[in-house]
Amino acid sequence: MTQTYVLTDLDKLEAEAVHIFREVAATIERPALLFSGGKDSVVMLHLAAKAFWPAPVPFPVMHIDTGQNFDEVIEFRDRTVERFGLRLIVASVQDDIDAGRVAEIGGPLGPRNKLQTVSLLRGIKENQFGAVFGGARRDEEKARAKERVFSFRDEFGQWDPKNQRPELWSLYNGRHHKGENMRVFPLSNWTELDIWNYILREQIDLPDLYYAHQRTVVERDNMLFVVNRFIEPGPGEQPFEATVRFRTIGDATCTGCVESAAATREAVVAEVAAARITERGATRADDAISEAGMEDRKKEGYF
Amino acid sequence: MSQLLRIATAGSVDDGKSTLIGRLLFDGKAIFEDQLGAIETASAARGFDGPDLALFTDGLRAEREQGITIDVAYRYFATPKRKFIIADTPGHIQYTRNMVTGASTADVALILIDARNGVLEQSRRHAFLATLLGIPHLVLCVNKMDLVDYSQERFNEIRTEFEAFASKLEVRDLTFIPVSALTGDNVVTPSAAMPWYEGPALLGYLEELHVASDRNLIDARMPVQYVIRPQQADFHDFRGYAGTVAGGVFRPGDEVVVLPSGFSTMVTNVWGPGGTKLDEAFTGQAVTIELADNLDISRGDMLCRPNNRPVSTQDVDAMICWMDSDLTLATDATYTMLHTTRDTRVSVKELEYRLDINTLHRVEEAPSLGLNEIGRVRLRTQKPLHFDAYRRNRDTGSFVLIDEATNNTVAAGMILGPSQNEPNIVWHSGAVTREHRRTRGMTLWLTGLSGSGKSSVAVEIERRLVAAGQPAYILDGDNLRHGLNSDLGFSPEDRQENVRRVTQVARLMADAGVVAIVSLVSPYRADRDAARAAHDADEIPFLEIFMDTPLEVAEARDTKGLYAKARAGEIKDFTGINAPYEAPLRPDLLLRPSDGDAGTLAGIVIDRVEQT
Numbered sequence: 068m069t070q071t072y073v074l075t076d077l078d079k080l081e082a083e084a085v086h087i088f089r090e091v092a093a094t095i096e097r098p099a100l101l102f103s104g105g106k107d108s109v110v111m112l113h114l115a116a117k118a119f120w121p122a123p124v125p126f127p128v129m130h131i132d133t134g135q136n137f138d139e140v141i142e143f144r145d146r147t148v149e150r151f152g153l154r155l156i157v158a159s160v161q162d163d164i165d166a167g168r169v170a171e172i173g174g175p176l177g178p179r180n181k182l183q184t185v186s187l188l189r190g191i192k193e194n195q196f197g198a199v200f201g202g203a204r205r206d207e208e209k210a211r212a213k214e215r216v217f218s219f220r221d222e223f224g225q226w227d228p229k230n231q232r233p234e235l236w237s238l239y240n241g242r243h244h245k246g247e248n249m250r251v252f253p254l255s256n257w258t259e260l261d262i263w264n265y266i267l268r269e270q271i272d273l274p275d276l277y278y279a280h281q282r283t284v285v286e287r288d289n290m291l292f293v294v295n296r297f298i299e300p301g302p303g304e305q306p307f308e309a310t311v312r313f314r315t316i317g318d319a320t321c322t323g324c325v326e327s328a329a330a331t332r333e334a335v336v337a338e339v340a341a342a343r344i345t346e347r348g349a350t351r352a353d354d355a356i357s358e359a360g361m362e363d364r365k366k367e368g369y370f
Numbered sequence: 371m372s373q374l375l376r377i378a379t380a381g382s383v384d385d386g387k388s389t390l391i392g393r394l395l396f397d398g399k400a401i402f403e404d405q406l407g408a409i410e411t412a413s414a415a416r417g418f419d420g421p422d423l424a425l426f427t428d429g430l431r432a433e434r435e436q437g438i439t440i441d442v443a444y445r446y447f448a449t450p451k452r453k454f455i456i457a458d459t460p461g462h463i464q465y466t467r468n469m470v471t472g473a474s475t476a477d478v479a480l481i482l483i484d485a486r487n488g489v490l491e492q493s494r495r496h497a498f499l500a501t502l503l504g505i506p507h508l509v510l511c512v513n514k515m516d517l518v519d520y521s522q523e524r525f526n527e528i529r530t531e532f533e534a535f536a537s538k539l540e541v542r543d544l545t546f547i548p549v550s551a552l553t554g555d556n557v558v559t560p561s562a563a564m565p566w567y568e569g570p571a572l573l574g575y576l577e578e579l580h581v582a583s584d585r586n587l588i589d590a591r592m593p594v595q596y597v598i599r600p601q602q603a604d605f606h607d608f609r610g611y612a613g614t615v616a617g618g619v620f621r622p623g624d625e626v627v628v629l630p631s632g633f634s635t636m637v638t639n640v641w642g643p644g645g646t647k648l649d650e651a652f653t654g655q656a657v658t659i660e661l662a663d664n665l666d667i668s669r670g671d672m673l674c675r676p677n678n679r680p681v682s683t684q685d686v687d688a689m690i691c692w693m694d695s696d697l698t699l700a701t702d703a704t705y706t707m708l709h710t711t712r713d714t715r716v717s718v719k720e721l722e723y724r725l726d727i728n729t730l731h732r733v734e735e736a737p738s739l740g741l742n743e744i745g746r747v748r749l750r751t752q753k754p755l756h757f758d759a760y761r762r763n764r765d766t767g768s769f770v771l772i773d774e775a776t777n778n779t780v781a782a783g784m785i786l787g788p789s790q791n792e793p794n795i796v797w798h799s800g801a802v803t804r805e806h807r808r809t810r811g812m813t814l815w816l817t818g819l820s821g822s823g824k825s826s827v828a829v830e831i832e833r834r835l836v837a838a839g840q841p842a843y844i845l846d847g848d849n850l851r852h853g854l855n856s857d858l859g860f861s862p863e864d865r866q867e868n869v870r871r872v873t874q875v876a877r878l879m880a881d882a883g884v885v886a887i888v889s890l891v892s893p894y895r896a897d898r899d900a901a902r903a904a905h906d907a908d909e910i911p912f913l914e915i916f917m918d919t920p921l922e923v924a925e926a927r928d929t930k931g932l933y934a935k936a937r938a939g940e941i942k943d944f945t946g947i948n949a950p951y952e953a954p955l956r957p958d959l960l961l962r963p964s965d966g967d968a969g970t971l972a973g974i975v976i977d978r979v980e981q982t
Contacts, residue, residue, distance in 0.1 A: 072585070072652045074373075076374045078655075083656075085656035086614045089613075093596045116644070117645075120641070120644050122601075206446045209443075213443055213444075228441070229441075231441065232778060233782065234779070235471050235475075235770060236765065240770065243777055256444070256446070260448070
């Protein structure tokens with residue numbers, strides 16, 4: 068075969084992400100990678116490991132723990148961090164609640180996604196992180212579609228969408244003063260389907276929740292929620308058995324699942340390729356709050 | 371294999387740009403149901419009849435509230451044939467910086483024209499910015515064809531008018547497509563209403579567009595981004611230079627030169643991400659390269675090939691687009707420049723002109739550049755840059771400027787080349803010695819029969835040296851006889867005087883830091899030996915290069931028709947026919963036509979120059 072010197076789409080996305088990891092490691096002091104055990108953060112960690120081979124990943128990972136996680140995901144998190152030989156920093160939302168830094172919304176089982184911002188900012192400050200890698204993708208949400216790969220946060224951790232640094236070619240400006248930080252998104256140009264194609268190609272392990280399995284669920288706001296210690300059937304809600312899988316994994320109180328028979332990586336790729344609803348639209352109750360829900364949370368310092 | 375295609379669009383709501391993109395995404399089945407649902411809800415809330423597809427691309431609250439696009443929005447869609455990334459940018463002049471940002475990585479630019487209005491200032495500006503940013507392909511979508519009765523005549527008028535304008539720009543590939551974004555004609559499916567148009571619909575065009583050849587696969591460049599030293603038992607001696615290949619191809623066994631040190635070594639291994647062993651690494655790949663020698667190499671250094679180096683200099687001319695709303699570009703101000711993986715302080719020596727991006731007129735003596743303004747500047751960097759002109763390589767020819775107080779990115783720049791008008795350096799005799807000069811000169815003396823190929827090789831040597839930042843100048847025997855040696859003929863005495871004068875000129879040039887490339891028949895051994903002796907006396911390097919082309923070959927070429935005239939007796943004292951040629955006994959280099967073409971032979975010479 069003649070060499071055409073053309074990279075596949077996945078190779079191109081991989082090269083771009085690897086470039087970004089190396090750029091941060093070379094130019095910004097004390098980076099950290101946000102790791103939740105969700106598929107995007109798992110792919111991110113996999114890419115980071117490839118970027119620095121044969122050396123170990125030269126930064127720690129941080130988990131913003133809402134305290135309302137799926138047990139399988141926490142086990143997966145600990146197993147993965149150990150396999151890569153990394154240091155895990157946990158910034159706990161419960162700590163912030165206990166210390167009175169944030170108030171719970173809607174009682175002890177209320178959603179804690181919004182509360183994560185305080186813990187995230189505290190984690191960054193306490194560890195003096197100059198850059199934090201996040202797994203956000205521009206295809207997820209319309210405010211994220213406008214965000215830079217290197218996204219500057221002021222000393223209050225805030226994003227100013229109207230005053231973003233121009234970002235051209237592959238020249239990234241990560242300069243900041245003490246107390247400010249950068250959020251860096253190596254997966255900016257990936258879509259959900261790219262992520263799954265890559266998971267398949269690289270045979271990346273994920274929590275089992277991503278694959279079809281039997282669960283007791285209730286239907287709420289046109290979404291399916293797993294009945295567990297965080298979600299109890301409400302008045303008029305009838306629990307039933309279903310074969311489901313999760314398209315995203317976040318706080319267990321607000322992450323829904325979808326009916327699916329996709330039990331393998333191949334089957335999920337086929338399902339995602341045919342999907343007609345975005346992953347956040349299908350399974351995230353928190354984003355549906357308002358037209359600018361994500362933009363408002365990001366301005367406050369959210370991922 | 372198809373390749374990811376990056377599209378830049380610019381325009382305002384009036385052009386129907388958002389409708390066009392919405393239509394591409396919608397008909398290309400890339401808008402999801404929940405997204406359409408959200409748009410329908412929002413459209414209804416604003417009192418619109420149908421879904422306003424512009425709401426899909428305008429992601430920020432302020433954009434939706436004001437009904438305008440402020441920032442670059444990235445959109446993703448894929449067809450079975452290809453994956454697309456659209457950088458959607460606003461069209462008004464106050465958002466030029468956003469357009470420039472979106473255009474910086476694009477393969478193709480979509481420019482919309484309202485068929486009723488024809489080519490407006492805005493369309494011309496967009497086309498200019500697209501070419502300034504080096505987007506290889508330009509597509510003019512003549513939109514709202516439904517409102518001009520799908521008129522072929524109107525389409526052709528617009529086409530002719532735009533082509534006339536485009537002839538002033540550096541457009542590599544220009545395509546015109548008549549569309550109606552509202553009705554969908556020629557967007558995804560070919561239009562039945564315009565049978566006279568025989569080209570593809572927009573989506574079909576984008577799916578088939580060939581972009582693989584737009585990359586630079588010739589000039590091997592890898593800026594070192596990060597040095598990987600595991601210092602663990604399994605990889606104790608591993609030292610890898612990680613980076614993204616910015617041009618050309620690197621293979622194990624290749625000889626490479628490291629800039630700025632100039633040391634050369636050999637590639638021993640090329641690793642892909644995660645330790646995949648590669649036979650070669652090419653443009654766009656993120657790799658880790660191991661080298662044979664332990665050299666002092668760090669981030670910001672550049673790997674290249676011995677005979678194909680980027681330009682290295684501290685003085686560059688560039689076009690820049692100013693992007694900061696609070697500050698303006700000031701002459702003599704200092705900024706931080708990010709260029710490849712290098713950063714350096716830079717000062718603006720001169721703002722040569724500001725470009726009126728609507729009229730393309732140069733405004734000389736502009737005092738400064740403000741937000742969204744574009745101009746040509748002369749810069750001086752603290753550390754030398756290793757670059758190629760932007761038009762040759764977007765990765766090694768681009769830079770951004772950062773304000774040192776705010777850390778904001780204030781300008782984007784495209785390098786035109788080394789500075790054309792460096793200030794004259796005034797020196798007094800003896801104050802500057804050869805060691806102080808930025809470059810070291812020498813004399814390359816090419817001798818051989820008329821028609822032996824001296825001039826072709828000399829031209830190629832000069833071109834390559836100058837491209838590598840080394841001043842060089844050809845002293846061509848024929849040309850010198852028009853001026854310096856116009857009083858001399860071809861007798862042995864005159865030839866001797868000819869050689870003596872050229873020797874002195876070459877010696878002065880070489881002393882001044884220039885590589886003097888002498889291309890002269892110089893048939894007498896004694897004359898050439900005298901030239902060498904004059905150089906040796908001043909300790910200036912001198913290479914005698916013998917173009918050993920047999921008489922039959924040179925005569926068969928007879929590029930200037932001189933052999934024929936000599937044979938016919940019209941020219942006396944013609945070397946090889948009726949005057950002798952004394953071949954060098956011990957030339958420093960011997961070149962034969964069988965060794966290769968002029969380029970190859972020049973490469974051999976330059977290799978030798980580098981060893982001298």
